[in-house]
Amino acid sequence: MLEGILTGLSTALSLTNIFMVSTGVLSGTLIGMLPGLGPISAIALMIPITYGFDSASGMILMAGVYYGAIFGGSTSSILINAPGVAGTVATAFDGYPLAKQGKAGKALAVAAYSSFFGGTIGAVFLLLGAPLLARFSTSFQSADYFALMLMGLVAVSVFTPKGQFLKAISMTIIGLMLSTVGMDNVTGTQRFTFGQLNLFDGISFLLLAMATFALSEALIITLGSQHDNYQAFLTSDLHNLKVSKKELKEIAPTIGRSSVLGFLIGVLPGAGATIASFLAYGMEQAFSFGNTKVKFGDGNLKGLAAPETANNAASTGSFVPLLTLGIPGSGTTAIMLGALISYGVQPGPQLYTESPEVFWSVIISMYLGNVVLLILNLPLIPYIARLISLPQRFLIPFILFFSLIGVYLVSFNTFDIYMMVGFATIAISLRFLEFPMAPMLIGFVLGNLLEDNLRRSLLISNGKLEFLWERPITLAIFSITIIILTFPLYRFIRSKLQTKNNL
Template identity: 40%
Template structure:
């Protein structure tokens, strides 16, 4: 506790706290821009930290990291354009709330849930990080395949009005995810001799196209047909009431735990955590609430945001205790620590306890700052919706092009984004949900590679998935996630026929 108190003293040194504030603000801006992910934001600021001392430099990067994960929710809620992959699940209910004139309320819930998830994960990191890291070490190929399979089973919960259309979209996403080099043999698949396809399709341009560009194309069509409308939204400073928040705390805490747990598993990330928590929020919801998910249920926003911000602390657990990055951003932070002459690992807590606890204090402060800026910025954020739709559509397309190109400075990603946008436009017309495709693109490669690695481990025996408790648990949860929505839909149809 003494080290933690000294950590707060170090964080509140004027030059340090100003840089943390700057990092959080810049991170929120980066996160809100489509294509500019948290990883990219932290990587861009890495060279800036080279002339700083270790604590100040790392805290600046942590501010950018935390801010950008939250920032993705702003564009997801207001424009149905996830700023980062982690906020794709937020758009499912967040944008519907905006269409209902509740943009301020949705942004308020997102800010509060983000801070709750981030603070919970930071506290878990402080008090039980060694134990959490030990759990993560038990995950190998069978467990990772079970997690990926459980994630894919969520497709049935995010399919909107038609589970069949959602499953079809998910299958299309899985097929697309096989494009590129075979993960085990490196043999090219479905590349048609195009070098740009050897690494497969980057899911971020696909996500930008399916969500952002398709929305812009629909808006342009409405304008051309003379059916364009001005956004109707309450743009005043509206926060969720305490009576509404008290029904969300359980969802936030549960999702924060889920996000923290998934964050400690190397290879998993905030996007997976957000979708898993969204599904669990649906599972734990009352019967009368289940149908409202995807139609503007605040619990959907709270679950996704608490989980993706919960990953931030979780990803730091294996990084600091074992020297293993939990996700891509943690890998960049690992590089930053090594550049500063700090080697993460079990000895770090004894050799550099003052540094570690200063980082812990900085994480807690960064989450509180994120909450303050998130709530105080609602009035400004919602003004975006006062911009005429035709201008907004043009701006979205320009940002989508810039964001897609910035990922790897490759025009092929721009063409991918535009192609996905056209496909997404027709999907909207025929009532097919876009989220299952994005989820399949994220989890498909992970599921395939871990399945094949597990079979190599067991010499071709599938029993390995059923003899290991964690992988068996995930498989059971996956079956339940797929089957229960189908059963509920059939029962609903029977009741409707009976009436």
């Protein structure tokens, strides 16, 4: 194994390859910042360029693009509340409030550190445990996935501020409802499409996220603006990347917990980075329950570090089923599989036994992408953060353009633009009625997975409900979910007791 790692390192560390990975990271970051172009499109668009290179260089370039695009996505999520990939939705929950308070530099730095450590810890697990974890990745069945998705929904919405609980639930339901639009995955029946071809594939995540997060936020800023030269964000502290020792101490355990959780969720081919980020966010809320200075959702550093760590650890974890079983768990790993095959690497158990040096060099390349990302992007952060110091009269049209063109570049359908305007208008109205948008998007993201796995479990069990408790994994996840559900009750009782004591 050591030998394999060393050969992997020596090929990776040639001058050409360092140049390759740097180019990849930079272009990936730039591409990923445009909301419509996530890691999937970034890699798809970059692969043809790499065909002329030898496979090691190609792979390393791709690793750079991959990590760059993920970081680019977090950047737009933090700076302008525009999560272009489902895995960065939770990043916006606390990242964007930080940017609004003028701490964009710090938020980006925390995101970069968290992704780096998430990726690092993930890579260590991958090196040590990949062959062993292969069994774990096929141990989950549909019923377990259903339980996991339910836990994800509950974990985030339970910890809403006082008085918001029911409203959060109602918005989650709306999100679930929106996820049912389009062709039914099981029977092929068209649901809520009204005969519209444009709705046949359902509402795209990107469209809904851009309309209800980025557009509605930009328009709400505009609603309140008094002066033409008004700046949308506080910009005094923009370039300050410093994370104090105290803050580091605070987020260190978060990073530790989230990377383990994220990695394990990522190993499951039916779960992935999105659910990992939500669960990590929920877990942090549970751990710091009742003793936070900054509320979650108002710019809590833990709330930013947790999802960023978890989604990167999960992306690394998804290499376990890819490399050991040859199974792509997500869209991103599917495109990686295609890319690896085109470099002459056929992922699967044979790779590990027959050509371990290739196995190790894939992992080393990916890890190198992670390292170079941190080294290159930290000095760039002040410049990236400066984007939001533009005067509002320029910034707002830019944000609108960014969001619209990001969606349009994926579908080239003007219907999508009209639909975005509609959703943005509804989102603004609901926000005035003090109904939160975040639970809606969580419901939407998890809706399809929830329904699919539930219906598949029912099909397999012949309509009997026993699948809910027959398997130990399902039962365990349900038990944890129930424990989480008791938190609001606990909070309620405690506040009652406190008022009693004060009397």
